[in-house]
Amino acid sequence: MNESKHKYESILLDIQYFGTINYINTLFQDLNIIIEQYESYQKMSFRNRCVVAGSNGMVNLSVPLEKGRGQKELMKDVRISHSANWQQQHLRTIESCYSRSPFFEFYRDGVWNLLEKPEIFLLDQNLKILEWLKKVFKFKGIISVTEKYQKSYPENIRDLRNSFLPKNQLTEAFGIKYTQVFEDRIGFVPNLSILDLLFCTGPEAVSILRDNKLTF
Numbered sequence: 720m721n722e723s724k725h726k727y728e729s730i731l732l733d734i735q736y737f738g739t740i741n742y743i744n745t746l747f748q749d750l751n752i753i754i755e756q757y758e759s760y761q762k763m764s765f766r767n768r769c770v771v772a773g774s775n776g777m778v779n780l781s782v783p784l785e786k787g788r789g790q791k792e793l794m795k796d797v798r799i800s801h802s803a804n805w806q807q808q809h810l811r812t813i814e815s816c817y818s819r820s821p822f823f824e825f826y827r828d829g830v831w832n833l834l835e836k837p838e839i840f841l842l843d844q845n846l847k848i849l850e851w852l853k854k855v856f857k858f859k860g861i862i863s864v865t866e867k868y869q870k871s872y873p874e875n876i877r878d879l880r881n882s883f884l885p886k887n888q889l890t891e892a893f894g895i896k897y898t899q900v901f902e903d904r905i906g907f908v909p910n911l912s913i914l915d916l917l918f919c920t921g922p923e924a925v926s927i928l929r930d931n932k933l934t935f
Contacts, residue, residue, distance in 0.1 A: 727877040729753050731865075733761070734794070734845040735883070736782055737769040738852075740895055740928075742883040743913045746858045747928045754849075755880055756795040756842055757868035764884055766794070767841055769912035773816045774901050777908060780809050782841060795864075797841045806834040813914065820900050822921035829855070830914070852913065856925050895931050 729751040735742050742765070746752060760766065768781040783800040784790065790797065810831060817823045833851055838844040842864075849862060872878050888910050897920050899907060916924045 726875070728875045729877070730860075731755060731872060731876055731878045731880055732882075733758065733764065733766060733880050734842060734849070735765040735769070736767055736841075736845050737780075737848055737912045737914050738765060739770075739883055739888060739910050740913055740916050741910050741933065743852060743856075744895070744928050744931065744933050745879060746853070746856065746860060747932050749859050750877075751861045751863065752849075753876065754842075754846065754862065754864045755868075756793070756864045757866075758794050758880070759791050760794050760797050761881065762789055763886070764881070766845070767797075769914070770885075770888065771813065771816050771912050771915055772899055772901055772905065772908050773812075774904055776905050777911070778812060778816065780812060780912075781805075782844070784841065795840070795842050798839060799837055799841055799844060801837070806837055810834055817900060817914070817918040820918040823918050825921055826855075826914075826917050855917070856928065895927060897927065 727748075727750055730745055730748060731753045732742070732745065732755065734754050734756075767784060768779055771778050771780065783803065783805050785798040785800045786792065813830065814823075814827075829851060833848055838847060846862070846864075853860075853862065895909070895916070896907065897916065899915065899919055916927070920927060
């Protein structure tokens with residue numbers, strides 16, 4: 720039973736870099752999405768990284784930050800480090816992992832465009848990605864950002880900040896099953912970056928997520 724359609728009007732989330740499948744699944748609740756921008760930056764999260772699957776197992780893609788992962792800046796003030804050409808490394812890794820996938824060419828240009836000219840701030844980069852995903856999946860919710868930090872919110876807003884973390888990525892009970900590129904070698908890996916689902920299932924990803932909505 721999905722009570723969210725009746726109980727909640729909006730979902731409050733931290734922002735992720737090419738978020739996990741379960742994270743993106745929350746966007747299919749047909750609720751408005753509020754992104755927290757006034758939190759202190761949290762390390763050990765998906766804010767500046769995502770996980771994809773390669774021939775030898777899971778691969779982490781991390782966006783380098785100017786003050787490193789241990790900084791205490793507000794999320795809205797965290798700057799991406801451009802001292803190295805990180806986006807080219809991400810693109811090469813994505814191509815290595817997914818060039819054999821059925822829909823790699825279908826989404827390749829969209830991902831390339833997101834990374835070829837990266838933003839100054841991590842929040843802006845991730846919001847750009849999220850807006851692209853909104854177009855791809857055609858979900859109805861409006862995306863907005865917080866105007867200040869609040870520890871708690873009214874009952875009509877579902878607070879899911881820090882609910883989707885690397886430490887519970889593989890242990891979350893809810894997982895969507897589909898055919899992956901290297902499943903015959905490394906087995907099925909649940910809840911990877913949404914890129915994995917897109918490249919592997921293409922437009923069908925929309926119906927897969929709509930038919931497997933997370934319940935709150």
